[in-house]
Amino acid sequence: MSFKAVPVTILTGFLGAGKTTFLNHLIAENPQKKFVIIENEFGEINIDSQLVINTDENIFELSNGCICCSVNGDLAALLNKLVTGPYDYDHLIIETTGIADPSAVAATFLTDYNIQTAFKLDGVIGIVDTLNVLDVLGVEEEASKQIAFSDFLIFNKSSKASAETLAEVKEKVKALNPFADFVFTDYSKTPSSNLLQLNAFDKTKVRFNLGFKTDDKPLIQLKAETHHHNIVSQSYILKPSFDLLKLRHYFSVMLMIQGAYFYRIKGILNIEGFKKQLIVQSVKGAPVFTEGDDWKNDEERETRIVFIGKNLKREILEKGLKQCFYK
Numbered sequence: 001m002s003f004k005a006v007p008v009t010i011l012t013g014f015l016g017a018g019k020t021t022f023l024n025h026l027i028a029e030n031p032q033k034k035f036v037i038i039e040n041e042f043g044e045i046n047i048d049s050q051l052v053i054n055t056d057e058n059i060f061e062l063s064n065g066c067i068c069c070s071v072n073g074d075l076a077a078l079l080n081k082l083v084t085g086p087y088d089y090d091h092l093i094i095e096t097t098g099i100a101d102p103s104a105v106a107a108t109f110l111t112d113y114n115i116q117t118a119f120k121l122d123g124v125i126g127i128v129d130t131l132n133v134l135d136v137l138g139v140e141e142e143a144s145k146q147i148a149f150s151d152f153l154i155f156n157k158s159s160k161a162s163a164e165t166l167a168e169v170k171e172k173v174k175a176l177n178p179f180a181d182f183v184f185t186d187y188s189k190t191p192s193s194n195l196l197q198l199n200a201f202d203k204t205k206v207r208f209n210l211g212f213k214t215d216d217k218p219l220i221q222l223k224a225e226t227h228h229h230n231i232v233s234q235s236y237i238l239k240p241s242f243d244l245l246k247l248r249h250y251f252s253v254m255l256m257i258q259g260a261y262f263y264r265i266k267g268i269l270n271i272e273g274f275k276k277q278l279i280v281q282s283v284k285g286a287p288v289f290t291e292g293d294d295w296k297n298d299e300e301r302e303t304r305i306v307f308i309g310k311n312l313k314r315e316i317l318e319k320g321l322k323q324c325f326y327k
């Protein structure tokens with residue numbers, strides 16, 4: 001019997017951005033789906049689960065702590081219960097608290113082998129409150145992390161914001177996250193069935209997302225350095241191949257020492273001697289490597305990598321990467 005892992009969508013976004021509103025829209029718009037929903041609330045009483053529209057969905061609550069830290073163990077236990085219990089569902093949605101770091105929640109699905117066999121992370125949808133996001137970016141670190149880690153962004157409450165505000169929000173959010181597609185909405189209303197199939201962690205999608213333009217020559221192409229407050233996105237296209245051992249060591253040490261500064265790393269790596277691409281992502285302060293597609297014969301092998309985080313110094317990252325070139 002073949003077993004298909006259940007897709008998982010994580011909803012993130014700062015306090016009051018419109019996550020529950022989006023969840024209700026999602027449920028109403030996709031009646032054919034059998035959702036199971038995990039509502040995480042910071043307080044002792046779970047109000048969000050009561051705000052979810054009344055349907056036949058299975059709703060579970062994880063209250064009195066944040067899913068990215070204090071109740072993370074409870075999440076694993078709940079997932080186990082979902083797998084072994086008598087529940088009928090074909091898609092899991094997790095609505096995190098407005099102050100959760102979604103990368104830590106994603107880590108549960110990307111690093112735990114047992115969970116990976118039952119669940120497959122499809123994507124992280126970030127709801128951005130266009131009226132208030134400019135006030136919290138650079139002040140509330142989690143708000144930046146949520147944006148940086150999202151695969152799709154919903155710029156909500158948009159008709160209430162001025163055109164100038166929307167332009168500024170878009171510019172600052174894109175500086176934090178150059179990967180994500182986005183849409184402007186009111187009450188989080190947007191065609192949603194495609195958002196349940198983002199396949200954001202599939203190797204082909206990662207490759208597509210990193211397909212920024214390339215020039216030919218330089219050893220290291222410094223594509224973009226974008227800033228918002230002290231949050232920086234640094235992108236590189238590198239021609240020389242990497243030594244896998246050196247690179248693994250570099251990522252592990254760098255993230256062990258400075259993991260808190262890195263909100264997201266996503267890259268496709270050209271490893272010496274490898275027929276396949278190697279994909280690296282950072283979750284919860286640790287690198288996760290997965291195998292990508294074969295390099296095609298007519299394709300130029302090059303590494304594309306983006307780092308998003310706080311106070312990331314271009315020269316230091318560049319120096320570190322160069323030290324990992326195969327010689």
Ligand SMILES: Nc1nc2c(ncn2[C@@H]2O[C@H](COP(=O)(O)OP(=O)(O)OP(=O)(O)O)[C@@H](O)[C@H]2O)c(=O)[nH]1
Nearest residue numbers: 014015016017018019020021098156157186187188
């Ligand atoms: N004016 C306006 N209000 C909105 C919009 N979207 C959501 N709201 C309202 O904003 C409030 C917060 O929405 P929620 O969906 O509960 O937000 P949330 O992100 O789940 O909130 P937390 O769980 O507290 O973090 C509610 O009163 C919504 O009705 C919008 O596009 N425009």
